[in-house]
Amino acid sequence: MKDLKIGEIEYRFMCIVWENEPLSSRALAELCADKLGWKKSTSYSTLKKLSEKGLLQNIDSQVNSLVSREELQSYRSEKFMENTFAGSLPCFLTAFLGGKKISQKEADSLKKLIDLYRED
Numbered sequence: 001m002k003d004l005k006i007g008e009i010e011y012r013f014m015c016i017v018w019e020n021e022p023l024s025s026r027a028l029a030e031l032c033a034d035k036l037g038w039k040k041s042t043s044y045s046t047l048k049k050l051s052e053k054g055l056l057q058n059i060d061s062q063v064n065s066l067v068s069r070e071e072l073q074s075y076r077s078e079k080f081m082e083n084t085f086a087g088s089l090p091c092f093l094t095a096f097l098g099g100k101k102i103s104q105k106e107a108d109s110l111k112k113l114i115d116l117y118r119e120d
Contacts, residue, residue: 002053002054002055002066002067003053003054003055004053004055004067004071004072004075004076005079006050006053006055006072009036009046010046010049010050011072011076012035012036013032013036013043013046013047013050014050014055014056014065014069014072015069016028016031016032016035016036017056017063017064017065018065018069021063021064021065022062022063022064023062023063024061024062024063025043025044025047025058025061025062025063026061028043028047028063029043029044032046047063054066054067055067055072
C-alpha cells in the first residue's frame with residue numbers, strides 16, 4: 001500500500017524524479033544538490049523514505065517512480081480541500097476567485113467540467 005502523505009520538500013524531490021526518470025541514484029543526488037541545495041546523504045535518506053512509502057523504487061541504483069504525478073497531485077488536492085475548506089468545492093471556488101470575475105469561456109468550461117463529474 002502506498003502512503004501518499006508527503007511534505008512539500010518531498011514533493012519537490014518527486015518532481016525531480018518525474019522530470020528525469022529513469023535515473024541513477026547518484027544522478028538524483030547530483031540534481032538534488034543543484035536544485036535543492038542538498039547534501040548527498042539527504043537525497044539518499046529521502047529516497048529511502050519515499051521508497052519505504054511505496055512511491056519510488058531503487059533497484060540496482062536505478063530510481064523510478066511507482067506513483068504518477070497526477071495521482072499524487074490528486075491526493076494532495078483532495079487533502080487540501082478537506083483540511084482547508086471542509087471538503088467544500090463551493091467554498092474553495094469562492095476563496096480561489098476572491099471576488100474576481102471570470103470570462104464566459106471560463107464559466108462554460110467550468111460548467112462542462114461540473115457536468116462531467118456530476119453524480120447521477
